[in-house]
Amino acid sequence: MINKISTEKCKSSIKALEDAMYVIGGKWTLRVIIAIKDGHTRFNDLQRTIDGISAKVLSGVLKDLEQNGFVKRKVDIGVPVVVEYELLPYAESLQDVLNALVSWGEAHRNKLIKVQEMSIAQP
């Protein structure tokens, strides 16, 4: 057990991890952020862009994002009324997390493909 992490440090790391997962670990959270970053700022546009999300769920995710300071809901009163969601600077703090997840996801997929190829080559 040479590598055992000191319990204190470990527990606080776990706490931080849980906080992070609680905020951004939802099934759709990061996808919505990415979609907004990608230029989709309107509700129905977002729903069309994010495949499989329902209005109810999207609505809930947007509320969470707003509450957590990632997104600002901007209402332009006019005819018709236009609602736009824009990313706040705080959303940029997620860049490292996003990069890490995407890189890992790509690597993982490549690993799966290799395993699959090998199992076909040697049945």
Added chain:
Amino acid sequence: MINKISTEKCKSSIKALEDAMYVIGGKWTLRVIIAIKDGHTRFNDLQRTIDGISAKVLSGVLKDLEQNGFVKRKVDIGVPVVVEYELLPYAESLQDVLNALVSWGEAHRNKLIKVQEMSIAQP
């Protein structure tokens, strides 16, 4: 829309992100990995360590981890039988993700504390 990501690249990033979240985005997945890394290798030890996890859920998570190549289930036949879960090298590939999440979680917590302090200072 200067910053708009090319759609192709964006979509594959999202795919990678989804893959990653599917594998490690579960409520308990990363916590179990950390607990094993921390030296808890037995089933009941893990359940005692990871506060709030039930045997059923832990059992399911361990199976997933095994199937994804993070963990090896080792059975030592003896009296009594001892089952140990050990991390495989592939689990180390998560280090960047883990670090990013923990750092972000800590920063986020600090931000929340500041906001709270300010709202107390200026009611």
Added chain:
DNA sequence: CGGGATCCAAACGGATACTG
């Protein structure tokens, strides 16, 4: 000790309809 089987309540989430 290391789980699997079962039961059950609560949460999640889709479909649809509806509103301003």
Added chain:
DNA sequence: CAGTATCCGTTTGGATCCCG
């Protein structure tokens, strides 16, 4: 367009008992 409300099936997961 931008959601909300309602209904309702599905899934999740806790509690408990049980077994080798």
